[in-house]
Amino acid sequence: MYFKSRKEPFLFIFLYAITLVLLGSSVTDIITGNGWSHIGVHIIVFLSSGFVLWILHHTGYLLTDRSFRYHCGPISGEIALERVGEIVVGKTMYVGLKPALARKGLIIKYDKYNDIYISPESNEEFIGEVLKRNDTIKITRISSSR
Structure with missing residues (x-):
């Protein structure tokens, strides 16, 4: 299933x-x-x-039965779902790999110390699809205190 990246209006x-x-x-x-x-x-x-322009119009995520693929213009990669340990919802990551165009997305933690920040149009729909494929992934929700 393909997910487009949510675009922050000001940034766009x-x-x-x-x-x-x-x-x-x-x-x-x-x-x-x-x-x-x-x-x-x-x-x-x-x-x-x-x-x-390539980044603004071609940033998205493809979820297959076994992996998660991301592309942000010329930058792309793939992570096997079995390597994912946790998904943090509602937090923005400012350092590291970030093929995203909006805040309050998802931080996908995989392997021991790796993480990637993404911003699908619907965080909940993306998480639902991930859990259908691998229900052992821990979901952590960060509540907004502001």
Whole structure:
């Protein structure tokens, strides 16, 4: 089953705005003829913008019978469900592997010391599907005290 990543509206709008401003200024510079002397900068802007748009539109998670696959633009990986020990719900992880576009997602702890942060559109639906495949995974819910 495929799950899209939930998108934090502020982050989505902010990254799109910056990308459009940079692309717009580069294109305007090239069209007016002033930009050819800075073509290296424009190439970097186009490649960076493509990378950001790729991440914004192609971040998601595939849950199969035996594994969990994630992709965030060019970054992807796979974790066998038998390696997952715990899923923490409602907490945001700021350091580490984070193929996600929103806060208050899921921290998947696997092996002894590894974890990954994801933000599916529905945390509860994702957890339900995971537990159908491996009901030994511990679910820890962090309540919001604010």
